[in-house]
Amino acid sequence: MTAQAATATALSQEALSRDIDAPALTVVEKAAPAVETQKVVRDSRPLRLITCGSVDDGKSTLIGRLLWDTKAVKDDQAATLTRDSGLGRQNDLGLPDFGLLLDGLQAEREQGITIDVAYRYFATERRSFIVADTPGHEQYTRNMATGASTADLAVLLVDARAGLLEQTRRHATIATLMGIRQFVLAVNKIDLTNYDQARFDAISAEFRELALSLGVRQVTAIPLSALKGENVVYDGKASMPWYDGPTLVETLELATVRSAQTVGFRLPVQRVCRPGESFRGYQGTVAGGSVKPGDSVVILPSGMVANVSKIVTFDLVRNAAVAGDAITLVLDRQVDVSRGDVIAAIDSAPQTGLAFDAQIVVLQPDGIEPGKRYWLKSGSRRQRVTVRASTKLDLASGKWTASETLEMNAIGKVHLAFDELAIFDPYEQNRNTGAFILIDPDTNNTVAGGMITGKRSAHGGLSDRESRVVLSLPVDLAEQLMASETFASRRDEADVRRTSVRRAKDLLGEIDG
Amino acid sequence: MPDSRPDTELRDTPATKPPLDPHLKALENEAIHIFREVAAEFEKPVMLYSIGKDSSVLLHVARKAFYPGRIPFPLLHVNTGWKFGEMIAFRDAVVKEYDLDLVSYTNPRGAAENITPFTHGSSRYTDIMKTEALRQALDLGGYDAAFGGARRDEEASRAKERIYSFRTPDHRWDPRNQRPELWNIYNGMVRKGESVRAFPLSNWTEVDIWRYIQAEDIPLVPLYFAKKRPYVERDGMMILAEDPRLELLPGETLQEGVIRFRTLGCFPLTGAIRSQATTLDDIITELETATVSERQGRAIDRDQSGSMEKKKREGYF
Numbered sequence: 001m002t003a004q005a006a007t008a009t010a011l012s013q014e015a016l017s018r019d020i021d022a023p024a025l026t027v028v029e030k031a032a033p034a035v036e037t038q039k040v041v042r043d044s045r046p047l048r049l050i051t052c053g054s055v056d057d058g059k060s061t062l063i064g065r066l067l068w069d070t071k072a073v074k075d076d077q078a079a080t081l082t083r084d085s086g087l088g089r090q091n092d093l094g095l096p097d098f099g100l101l102l103d104g105l106q107a108e109r110e111q112g113i114t115i116d117v118a119y120r121y122f123a124t125e126r127r128s129f130i131v132a133d134t135p136g137h138e139q140y141t142r143n144m145a146t147g148a149s150t151a152d153l154a155v156l157l158v159d160a161r162a163g164l165l166e167q168t169r170r171h172a173t174i175a176t177l178m179g180i181r182q183f184v185l186a187v188n189k190i191d192l193t194n195y196d197q198a199r200f201d202a203i204s205a206e207f208r209e210l211a212l213s214l215g216v217r218q219v220t221a222i223p224l225s226a227l228k229g230e231n232v233v234y235d236g237k238a239s240m241p242w243y244d245g246p247t248l249v250e251t252l253e254l255a256t257v258r259s260a261q262t263v264g265f266r267l268p269v270q271r272v273c274r275p276g277e278s279f280r281g282y283q284g285t286v287a288g289g290s291v292k293p294g295d296s297v298v299i300l301p302s303g304m305v306a307n308v309s310k311i312v313t314f315d316l317v318r319n320a321a322v323a324g325d326a327i328t329l330v331l332d333r334q335v336d337v338s339r340g341d342v343i344a345a346i347d348s349a350p351q352t353g354l355a356f357d358a359q360i361v362v363l364q365p366d367g368i369e370p371g372k373r374y375w376l377k378s379g380s381r382r383q384r385v386t387v388r389a390s391t392k393l394d395l396a397s398g399k400w401t402a403s404e405t406l407e408m409n410a411i412g413k414v415h416l417a418f419d420e421l422a423i424f425d426p427y428e429q430n431r432n433t434g435a436f437i438l439i440d441p442d443t444n445n446t447v448a449g450g451m452i453t454g455k456r457s458a459h460g461g462l463s464d465r466e467s468r469v470v471l472s473l474p475v476d477l478a479e480q481l482m483a484s485e486t487f488a489s490r491r492d493e494a495d496v497r498r499t500s501v502r503r504a505k506d507l508l509g510e511i512d513g
Numbered sequence: 514m515p516d517s518r519p520d521t522e523l524r525d526t527p528a529t530k531p532p533l534d535p536h537l538k539a540l541e542n543e544a545i546h547i548f549r550e551v552a553a554e555f556e557k558p559v560m561l562y563s564i565g566k567d568s569s570v571l572l573h574v575a576r577k578a579f580y581p582g583r584i585p586f587p588l589l590h591v592n593t594g595w596k597f598g599e600m601i602a603f604r605d606a607v608v609k610e611y612d613l614d615l616v617s618y619t620n621p622r623g624a625a626e627n628i629t630p631f632t633h634g635s636s637r638y639t640d641i642m643k644t645e646a647l648r649q650a651l652d653l654g655g656y657d658a659a660f661g662g663a664r665r666d667e668e669a670s671r672a673k674e675r676i677y678s679f680r681t682p683d684h685r686w687d688p689r690n691q692r693p694e695l696w697n698i699y700n701g702m703v704r705k706g707e708s709v710r711a712f713p714l715s716n717w718t719e720v721d722i723w724r725y726i727q728a729e730d731i732p733l734v735p736l737y738f739a740k741k742r743p744y745v746e747r748d749g750m751m752i753l754a755e756d757p758r759l760e761l762l763p764g765e766t767l768q769e770g771v772i773r774f775r776t777l778g779c780f781p782l783t784g785a786i787r788s789q790a791t792t793l794d795d796i797i798t799e800l801e802t803a804t805v806s807e808r809q810g811r812a813i814d815r816d817q818s819g820s821m822e823k824k825k826r827e828g829y830f
Contacts, residue, residue, distance in 0.1 A: 326545035
């Protein structure tokens with residue numbers, strides 16, 4: 001073993017053998033948690049959240065504090081921290097430098113910078129949490145978009161002394177664009193304002209106004225000191241008797257996880273399972289709604305219909321599956337289904353078409369080149385697309401301005417034109433079937449993340465989804481109309497059903513009535 | 514891959530097991546999704562199988578992902594030749610029981626140059642018998658995707674690694690130049706010679722692994738459970754003394770005690786812990802009150818700061 005290795009071993013050994021009652025690293029006691037000690041069964045899915053803020057706001061300290069006070073940091077990791085931090089990088093309370101705990105890569109440790117998105121895990125008795133930790137300054141749009149794409153909640157961090165900054169607005173805007181509708185405003189370093197309630201009230205009022213302007217109503221503002229551990233995991237009543245709201249962790253425990261269960265059923269087919277002649281199942285993760293045997297489904301883009309005969313999983317043949325479940329679906333008849341197809345509820349199918357509008361976040365230095373053909377991947381479907389930018393978001397003012405080019409970190413509105421039918425829901429309605437990535441065919445790199453806003457008609461304008469015309473025609477006339485060029489070119493915008501004269505009359509009567 | 518498994522098994526599946534709690538179910542769903550996506554998008558995937566608890570969970574999820582079909586790729590075991598005897602016996606039993614395709618690979622340099630963890634130091638030994646061996650085995654098989662059981666909570670550099678971790682033709686990982694990964698949409702496009710390492714268990718923690726093993730009743734190598742075993746103390750680690758190749762150094766004595774292992778690797782490099790945990794319940798209780806991380810028993814992670822990142826850049830999992 002090398003000398004270096006021997007030293008490392010000795011250090012860890014010291015950590016191992018040290019007396020629990022006399023921690024070598026901490027002067028602040030890892031006190032018994034103030035949260036209820038009774039065993040509560042975890043009955044919730046993990047909450048995914050993103051933390052937004054910069055080093056100056058104390059973000060590393062806040063995350064470090066969360067991990068430390070929920071005991072997600074083990075003693076040997078803390079020993080490594082102390083070893084690496086040396087004498088210079090301890091914080092004022094004698095705790096190890098939390099930034100080092102979070103900066104996982106050698107380059108980051110050496111240069112004192114943070115690159116890219118890191119994922120952190122901690123749990124309380126009630127729930128477990130996945131934190132997407134993104135750097136506050138460098139490439140924050142790209143990294144924030146990545147972290148926010150899977151998050152249900154954003155923690156926006158501000159320094160109590162500085163209040164809201166321009167970057168707070170930027171972070172809130174990006175989080176909203178990515179579909180986050182729950183904000184926590186963490187007003188950090190409140191201890192440095194002498195726990196000034198008026199200051200806190202002013203900052204939170206200003207933030208609520210900002211959030212409302214973005215359409216976000218669910219806002220919790222919390223005065224806290226990450227360094228001292230007040231209102232993070234343990235309450236800060238001793239210093240802030242005026243605050244009777246929840247701690248950060250209590251807020252996170254009660255936050256809601258987004259659910260795609262209330263929308264129409266969608267199963268993007270990942271693969272076809274054919275272990276033998278007698279079995280043919282379609283494997284994928286339910287991307288919206290729910291399904292049960294007997295349900296009628298449509299296969300897109302072909303438009304063929306079938307009924308669900310059973311839902312197979314390893315454990316049992318199930319009588320229902322909901323959004324998020326990884327299942328194998330068996331249909332009642334032989335239909336042509338392959339990877340990239342979407343099996344959907346027949347009465348609320350997603351939109352299909354050759355042209356859609358979307359918002360994208362540009363992730364690579366080359367930007368988005370006008371007219372270039374990219375690969376678009378959404379769910380399990382990958383197809384060619386031409387991207388044309390129309391406007392760009394100015395994050396400082398929140399305004400959209402015309403722009404035909406989008407550079408790295410830009411957020412823009414684009415038109416997507418496909419060679420083959422594309423299948424989407426608006427992102428607002430379904431984050432699974434409304435999201436996509438763009439891949440550069442030259443580099444194979446992921447160059448943008450996108451969110452569908454709506455379908456465009458083949459003639460340019462957004463299709464008017466507010467009003468429709470229902471016709472009831474004799475079959476021969478309908479067939480003639482459908483054979484016309486105009487109709488054929490916009491076939492994907494029309495819903496056609498064949499029914500009896502009597503039923504058609506009833507349906508029209510219903511509309512009139 | 515053809516499968517002759519009869520359809521009747523579908524009807525024979527037990528319905529008595531209580532459903533997974535929503536937390537574990539969400540993690541399982543995500544892992545199954547990743548397995549299916551990689552299997553569909555890559556030409557020649559392989560699953561790294563190291564026989565440990567994470568590999569056991571990985572294998573279990575893989576069986577679920579492709580059921581009622583067979584797992585459509587082989588398992589690859591990079592065998593250093595220095596694994597615990599019980600691990601190899603367990604591996605062979607599992608392969609037989611579940612009808613798996615196993616490829617076992619050992620770097621020929623090990624025998625040719627007589628490379629051992631005792632003579633070459635843990636760092637150099639690992640470089641050759643694990644990292645280099647893995648690269649050789651992947652090249653030999655022409656695999657364009659390799660599943661691994663790594664988790665982001667294990668180690669600092671892992672926390673920044675993608676679920677699809679892109680590797681150059683010489684298997685290098687460039688942490689500064691990773692592809693962004695948004696939502697659950699994975700970019701599986703690679704050129705010839707390039708590959709990805711795919712980590713379906715990225716978002717699991719150690720406690721999740723154990724709770725899942727318990728909930729799903731997944732068989733494990735018995736070394737994870739406490740038992741009276743012979744050991745020697747060396748470099749602050751308790752080394753299991755069952756393999757005749759372990760020679761006592763001057764001053765060392767053969768001891769005996771109730772011990773178990775939190776992770777399993779090469780026996781000379783894996784330290785045991787004192788523990789009375791003989792059941793999964795005991796282990797989970799022990800874990801929830803544990804103050805040291807699981808990799809504490811691994812000599813190879815501590816060779817130098819950032820050593821895992823260094824190994825990964827060179828092609829280690």
